[in-house]
Amino acid sequence: xxxxxxxGQDAGDVTxxxxxxxxxxxxxxxxxxxxxxxxxxxxxxxTSGAERAGLIDELRRFNPDLTFPTxxxxxxxxxxxxxxxxxxxxxxx
Amino acid sequence: MVSDDDVExxxxxxxxxxxxxxxxxxPDRSFVMGIVRGLLTNKERFGYxxxxxxxxxxxxxxxxxxxxxxxxxxxDLTEYGACYCALYVSERVAKGLDELRPVPERRGSKPxxxxxxxxxKITGLSKPVWRCRVCGYLCAxxxxxxxxxxxxxxxxxxxxFM
Numbered sequence: 648x649x650x651x652x653x654x655g656q657d658a659g660d661v662t663x664x665x666x667x668x669x670x671x672x673x674x675x676x677x678x679x680x681x682x683x684x685x686x687x688x689x690x691x692x693x694t695s696g697a698e699r700a701g702l703i704d705e706l707r708r709f710n711p712d713l714t715f716p717t718x719x720x721x722x723x724x725x726x727x728x729x730x731x732x733x734x735x736x737x738x739x740x
Numbered sequence: 741m742v743s744d745d746d747v748e749x750x751x752x753x754x755x756x757x758x759x760x761x762x763x764x765x766x767p768d769r770s771f772v773m774g775i776v777r778g779l780l781t782n783k784e785r786f787g788y789x790x791x792x793x794x795x796x797x798x799x800x801x802x803x804x805x806x807x808x809x810x811x812x813x814x815x816d817l818t819e820y821g822a823c824y825c826a827l828y829v830s831e832r833v834a835k836g837l838d839e840l841r842p843v844p845e846r847r848g849s850k851p852x853x854x855x856x857x858x859x860x861k862i863t864g865l866s867k868p869v870w871r872c873r874v875c876g877y878l879c880a881x882x883x884x885x886x887x888x889x890x891x892x893x894x895x896x897x898x899x900x901f902m
Contacts (some may be wrong), residue, residue, distance in 0.1 A: 666795060668777075668779075668782060669778065669792050670825065671842075673774060692796075712848070715793065729842060
């Protein structure tokens with residue numbers, strides 16, 4: 648399973664790197680849904696092989712520690728579930 | 741697939757083990773049930789309960805430090821009031837006196853506190869002393885116990901201390 652697009656209000660490029668088993672990742676996804684923001688998310692733990700390697704390379708550019716959740720909003724990187732920072736990056740309060 | 745019954749069973753066991761050893765599970769039950777489901781999912785995938793908030797390698801030896809409870813739990817509880825996943829919280833967080841906050845990843849960034857620089861130079865002991873990397877429990881016996889009596893970590897999580 649690669650990146651999944653979720654329709655919503657356009658806030659630019661919003662990508663969430665997540666793990667399917669992680670509750671902080673779930674909280675981040677729930678927040679994006681609640682805010683109704685269009686975004687892509689990917690469960691890196693559900694990928695394998697070349698797809699996993701590609702995603703890891705991509706994530707490493709934003710977050711060299713490769714931790715989850717990592718949310719990238721128009722180039723701004725938010726590591727961990729930080730509600731205020733996420734809302735501010737998305738321009739919603 | 742992980743069943744609701746399995747999740748409930750492990751939740752009860754973790755709660756009982758935590759409370760009997762002076763630890764506290766996060767009082768947010770639905771959040772904790774999600775973490776427990778993640779642990780069981782990882783057990784199905786890898787054969788061991790790797791931290792659900794980290795990306796395991798899938799090789800047990802490489803992931804030993806992140807088998808729950810991880811080697812970093814106690815330090816994170818002291819410093820941040822919660823483990824990395826917030827499965828375990830401090831007494832103050834459990835009582836609602838402190839709020840949960842994001843815990844930065846400790847793994848890999850600094851030398852692991854568990855990696856001893858060398859055994860203490862004490863000689864003449866009648867038995868070797870073993871230290872649990874997870875909770876610091878010490879015991880003097882020929883081999884480490886199969887399971888840590890305090891935190892239930894397995895034998896392979898012990899290191900020679902003295």
